[in-house]
Every structure is written in structure tokens, then in C-alpha cells.
Amino acid sequence: MASDLDFSPPEVPEPTFLENLLRYGLFLGAIFQLICVLAIIIPVPKSHEVEMEPSEPRSAEVVRKPKATVPSVSKRPKKETKKKR
Secondary structure (H helix, E strand, O other): OHHHOOOOOOOOOOOOHHHHHHHHHHHHHHHHHHHHHHHHHOOOOOHHHHOOOOOOOHHHHOOOOOOOOOOOOOOOOOOOOOOOO
């Protein structure tokens, strides 16, 4: 009876190219998601804003121009009709 048992490993086919591509693509996607989550959780100080000189007035540099009024899409111009005689 002991000679009837087969303890050899099961035959597993080699993964195809597409299966390997899928495996590594999912692996890289998981790493990318972890990096994105860590970027949200860990705050990074913005050093370039701290180094700017506060003596420069920003409001004097920025001159806003009045925007031309654009008729809204929901309002249609009134249709002018001639009176019939």
C-alpha cells in the first residue's frame, strides 16, 4: 500500500507570455496605488513657496481685465417677427 501513493509534485504548465504580462502589470499597478496613497497620507512641505520674497506685492502685478459678458445658453434671444397686415 505504501508503494501506491504518489508524492511527486503536480504538473503545472509554464505560464504564457500574456499571463506573465498580466501578473507583472498587476504587480506594478499595486505598487503605483501604494505610492499614490502614501503621497496623500504623508504631507510634503512646499519649499519653493517658502523661499519666495514676501516683500513683492502680488496684487500690483496681477491686473484683472473685465470679462466680456457671454449670453447664457439657457436664455434665447427674443425672436423678432414682422406683423402681418
